[in-house]
Amino acid sequence: MKKSASWAPAPNLKVLAVERNETDWTVSVNGQDPATCPLCGIRSISRHSSYRRTLHDLPAQGTPVTVRARLTRWRCRNDQCERRIFGERLPRLAAPFARRTARLAGIVRLFGHGAGGRPAERLMARLGMPVGHTTTLRDVKRSARTHADPALVRVAGIDDWAWRKGMTYGTVIVDLERRRVVDLLPDRSAASTAKWLKGRPEVEVVSRDRAGLYAEGAREGAPQARQLGRFEAPIREAPVPAVKDETGPELSVAQGPGGRSDTAEHRHFARRARRAAHQALFDQIRAHYDAGKTVTAIARELGLGRRRVDRWVRLIVLPERNSMAPKASTPAYHEAFLSRRWAEGTTAVRRLFGDIRQRGYTGSYSHLARFLAPWRNIARPLDGMSGRPPSPSNYETPVPSPTLDPMTGRQISPLTAAALCVKPRGQMTPRQILIVDALKAASAEFATMRQLAIRFRGLLRGGPLEKLDVWLRDAHLSGIYAMRRFVRTLRQDIGAVRNAVLEPWSNGQTEGQINRLKTLKRAMYGRAGIELLRARMIPLHESDLHRE
Incomplete structure (x- = not known):
């Protein structure tokens, strides 16, 4: 030897x-x-x-x-x-x-890419490789700049991610064939998306969400590519109003009055549903308390917090939700005048806008139009101020009692019902099967909606286009407000919907990469720029991995 x-x-x-x-x-x-x-x-x-x-x-x-x-x-x-x-x-x-030697530099990049700056610094110091966090991150960013991925992207998944939720957004692009991030864009715009796609003429399929910006960017940057719409999320969103119907009024799933169902009307019905659900729960708590039950027993039976039950049993009437006093820049400040003019037959927004401008209104035309939209869609203006929902006594539809879990006796939450609405029966546990049966027995709308959701799930897994047309017709004729609203959304982008049915690709991998991006962004406490975030999202090049 x-x-x-x-x-x-x-x-x-x-x-x-x-x-x-x-x-x-x-x-x-x-x-x-x-x-x-x-x-x-x-x-x-x-x-x-x-x-x-x-x-x-x-x-x-x-x-x-x-x-x-x-x-x-x-x-x-x-x-x-x-x-x-x-x-x-x-x-x-x-x-x-x-x-540093090449093998040590590779280890430094690997630690920096996986753990970040300061965590990598602490780990490497313990392992006998003292390298500062700034040096580690600098190497990670340099590696991402110098080692461009030469592979061609044939199927690209595009979606947005939030720098600051509700304020600024970026764009993530994923190679769906190799299941890896290709690039991060610092903004969410059609111009930046089109510019990226123009530099990659090999793209054949673009799987995107329903944002019009990405549809426009894909048409400009890759006219040769087939666009696929992402419709997994709307399947989960659509049953939500019906699920909330299990603990609130049926107004949330009925067709919008006058056949019109815009965003303002949808929010109006949602507010009415939430108010009615709270009123029904308040009446139930009062009934149990008047029957002699203790606060702890009521909270345990209804699955509520003891503090909430203790606060509500002290009330005789459920108070209205607090709202800010209207200002001269809001239409609610002139609500009495608007109501009188509306009753006289003046319903043109432009004319009403001129009238209240003379009375000191300093807001915009679009703000007034949004305020008056529910008035146009229902027979009379909303009660109260600034779109506040009417009192429960004005509902023509009776409030149903909440559906209870057969095994625990507690109220079924809307999130649980929404998840079970789209879950196949073969993948359910025995308890989940009992919950679904109880929901279907308590609400015919839930049963109809679950049937439509399962059918649409099957279409996205591969089915003929003729069945899609049949499903759209059946969903529209169901009379359920949420499904009719969903069908109208699908028909606005019907080409991408048809491609999504025919193609095997989906944006599920892109959504998973966004979850990973959120984890990295939060681990870096929001202080990472787009260069570092891109460097950590894009996989390391093979040459950066020391294998000797």
Whole structure:
């Protein structure tokens, strides 16, 4: 068996000494072979001088290792070469001008990419590789800039992500075939999306969400690509009004009055549903309390917090939700005048806008139009101020009692019912099957909506386009407000819907990458710029991973 062998950090180096200091190991080496000019490639044997180079290497037994190399400067004897003197290179050990060996630099990038700056600094210091967090992040960003992914993107998934929710957004682009992030864009616009797609003419499929910006950007940047709409989320969104109907009035799932169902009307019905649900729950708590039950027993039976029950049993009537006093810049400030003019038959927004401008209104035309939209969609204006929902006594539809869990006796939450509305029966637990049966028995609308949701789920997993047309007709004729609203949304982008049915791709992988992006952004406390966020989202290049 071989008991001793010569070792060197690189093939062209000779180890002179290995010393153990108080803080690290020091390996002294010398260069041996003549070098090649990096500019012209001609080998030189003419020495000029020598110089020392210090490199940090992988640790030994948890102790840092320092390589001190004495290298040679050579003269280039090629008269046609612009370089006269060059230093000896160590291509197998370290990059030019680097202070760390290639294998240590790869480990640093791997830690920085996976853990971030300060966590990587703490971990590497414990492992015998002391590197600062700023140096680590700088290497990660440099690697992302210099190692561009040469692979072609044939199927691109595009979606937005929030810098600050509700304020500023960016765009993430994912290669759905390789399931990896390709790029991050600092904004959410059709121009930036089109510019990115124009630089990649090989894109054949663009899977996007329903945002009109991305549809426009895909048409401009990749007219040859087929667009796929992302419709997994609306399937979950659509049952929500019907689910809330289990604990509130049926007004939330009925068709909008007058056949019109815009955003203002949808919000109006949602507010009425929430108010009626709270009133029904308040009446139930009062009934139990008047029957002699204690606050703790009521909270346990209804699945509510004890503090909430204790606060409500002290009330005789459920108070209205507090609202701010209207200002002159809001239409609610002139609600009495608007109501009188509306009753006289003046319903043109432009004319009403001119009237209240003379009375001191300083708001915008669009604000007034949004305020008056529910008045146009229902037979009379809303009660109260600034779109406040009418009192429960004005509802023509009786408030149903909440559906209870057959096993626990507690009220079924809307989120639970929404998740079970789209879940196949074969994937449910016995308890979930009992909950679904109870919801279907308590609400015919829930049963209809679940049937439509399961059918649409099957269409997205592959089905003929004829079944899509049948589903759209059945959903529209169901009479459920949420489904009719969903159908109208699908028909606005019917081409992308049809492609989504025919193609096997979806934006599920993109959504998963957005979850990862949110985790990284929060771990960096929101202080990371787009360059660092892109560097950590894009996978490391194969050359950055040391495998020796």
